[in-house]
Amino acid sequence: MVAVQQGKVLVTGANGFIAMWVVKQLLDQGYVVRGTVRSESKAKHLRDVFSHYGDKFEVVIVEDITKLGAFDEYVKDVDAIEHTASPFHFKANDPDELIVPAVQGTTRILESALAHGKNVKRVVITSSVAAVIVVQSTPRTYTEADWNDGAIQLVREEGAKAPNPMKYRASKTLAERAAWEFVEKNKGKLGWDLAVVNPPYVFGPAIHEVGAPETLNESMYDWFHTVFKGSKTKEQLSSTGACWIDVRDLAEAHVLAIKKQEAGGERIIVSQGAFKWQDFISSAQRFYPTVSPGDETYDPAKATHMVQYDTSKAAKLLGIKYRSIEESTKDMVEDFKARGWI
Numbered sequence: 001m002v003a004v005q006q007g008k009v010l011v012t013g014a015n016g017f018i019a020m021w022v023v024k025q026l027l028d029q030g031y032v033v034r035g036t037v038r039s040e041s042k043a044k045h046l047r048d049v050f051s052h053y054g055d056k057f058e059v060v061i062v063e064d065i066t067k068l069g070a071f072d073e074y075v076k077d078v079d080a081i082e083h084t085a086s087p088f089h090f091k092a093n094d095p096d097e098l099i100v101p102a103v104q105g106t107t108r109i110l111e112s113a114l115a116h117g118k119n120v121k122r123v124v125i126t127s128s129v130a131a132v133i134v135v136q137s138t139p140r141t142y143t144e145a146d147w148n149d150g151a152i153q154l155v156r157e158e159g160a161k162a163p164n165p166m167k168y169r170a171s172k173t174l175a176e177r178a179a180w181e182f183v184e185k186n187k188g189k190l191g192w193d194l195a196v197v198n199p200p201y202v203f204g205p206a207i208h209e210v211g212a213p214e215t216l217n218e219s220m221y222d223w224f225h226t227v228f229k230g231s232k233t234k235e236q237l238s239s240t241g242a243c244w245i246d247v248r249d250l251a252e253a254h255v256l257a258i259k260k261q262e263a264g265g266e267r268i269i270v271s272q273g274a275f276k277w278q279d280f281i282s283s284a285q286r287f288y289p290t291v292s293p294g295d296e297t298y299d300p301a302k303a304t305h306m307v308q309y310d311t312s313k314a315a316k317l318l319g320i321k322y323r324s325i326e327e328s329t330k331d332m333v334e335d336f337k338a339r340g341w342i
């Protein structure tokens, strides 16, 4: 399949934390972008932020991404699609609150691309390592061959009683599985191919609309409240963490996933590396000395990371370079200072 070096790109959920950076980088690299949002009230901020790109950027309203034909009108003249819209939070009681929009939203965009996207050559879906990991009691490095079917199983068995993070993980696994199954089922009929990007926790400065720390997206809510609001104990700071990527590097990965021919048909894990929360606290202290020091006995060299990712495929296919903890932390601190939150 021919990669997309120029032309028009549809970005779903364009007002989100990650999507805003995807839109920005696409525009900066010369693409014309159409973003979808759920309501007119979510369109204004996007129009304001990207006003200097003139007619290279437009916003359209797709009220319900689960509705049949929801995207039909908007895929007709685009060359590529970046599907990011999907709920990411740990507050759902009924797992279907997450699963239905995740799976049906994914299916609807692919159906529209198949039926009406005559110019579409590449569809990129923002999945997650939530669709990859099955946390074990010993440290492990995961690859693109791993699938979190355990979350699906658990949520099927326990329903609303399943732990909330598992409901989110099930939604991402089911949505990504649905995408690959759609491609398999329609083999021979598609004028495009699929690339899936699987990021871990995403941190970085925000350019989407956020009025207060309480309304930050899930990952940045956790970062802000851990670093500046003491939401974790000393013991948790040095013993818990995950893997992460800067939002701008992830946006770059989304652009590269439409630019690089070799990304077609691939599931690609992108990750800067593993962290303990104390790593971010120690770094934030350098840029904002009044941050509470956390666990001063922490030694990063002795930290055990239960989950790591083999990112060799991303290096080979996309060649992304990752920002360091210092660089991202500095920019997040600057962002929060400018907002008057710290």
Ligand code: NDP
Binding pocket: 012, 013, 014, 015, 016, 017, 018, 019, 037, 038, 039, 042, 065, 084, 085, 086, 087, 088, 101, 105, 126, 127, 128, 129, 172, 199, 200, 201, 202, 203, 217, 218, 219, 220
């Ligand atoms: P945000 O919450 O900032 O953005 C989510 C986007 O999805 C928004 O545009 C939102 O629209 C839209 N959305 C949410 N629920 C629905 C729904 N029911 N119907 C239609 N649209 C919906 O989150 P992120 O930017 O962090 O997440 C974007 C994507 O990245 C998601 O697919 C998420 O799973 C994935 N991801 C995020 C990670 C992270 O750490 N942030 C890590 C790994 C993957 P609205 O504003 O109208 O609700």
